[in-house]
Amino acid sequence: MQNLIRICYPAVALVLLLMTGCIPQKQTRYLQDLSADKDYQNPYDTLPGVTDRYFLQPNDYLFIQVRTPDTKISEFFNATSSGSSNMGQTTTRLYTYMIDDRMNVDFPYAGLINLSGCNMPMAKERIRKALEPYLKDAQVVVRLSNNSFSVLGEVRSPGVKTMHKDQITIFEAIASSGDLTPFGKRKKVILLRQTASGSQTVMLDLTDKNIVDSDYYYIYPNDVLYVRPMRAKNWGIGESFSIGIITSALALYLTITSLTK
Secondary structure, eight states: OOHHHHHHHHHHHHHHHHHHHOOGGGOSSSSSSOTTSSSOOOOOBOOOOOOOOBBOTOOOOEEEEESSSSSHHHHHTGGGGGTSOOOHHHHHHTTTTOOOSEEEEEEEETTEEEEEOOOOHHHHHHHHHHHHTTOOOOEEEESOOOOOEEEEEESOOEEEEEEEESSHHHHHHTTTOOOOOOEEEEEEEEEEEEETTTTEEEEEEETTTGGGGBTTSSSSSSSSEEEEHHHHHTHHHHHHHOOOHHHHHHHHHHHHHHHHH
């Protein structure tokens, strides 16, 4: 009899462990209305704008091309592309210039052009002005070449991802990583962002619909997203976990209990 009672204790512990290991649906749903929750306060500021929010940083790579009505003048200022007859990847690389630690790009014949505090439209205008002593009515094309971000942690496909357009949302970034696993903490996604004043670390709640109107709804080049794991993963509960496991353990416990009476 005592042996059977001792057997019951592990069964009870197993049932409690499995029940606490269940992941509530509220922890896994995106974009919920949390305003009815007790003591809820919107943690996000309103987004003032969408485009041109990214400011250039050291080690960014810029695609710069000068176009003029005179083909020979264009070739002169795009000297690094001489001998290239197409606009494929090779040509793109030859038109690319790195921003150094002092925020300068070394452009042929124009020399060092400082781009401190510039977003893309400002950089384009500053480069155009630097070329004014050499030519007029020139069209300058400037694009960011290293438009990538990183996703780490509890996602199905972590790694460095390429932005295929100038502006993507945080949910597009997560979708490019195959979405979060069931163990990803949607309420505590860490965003690491480099700014002119230094690194910025922000904790984001993807279950809160107010994130859509915030400054962190959009991902910028060089951003890093880290998704932390839930405790359920440390307990070894797999994705195929179901309520059937709990009911089976509970049935075993009740059977043993009835045998001891």
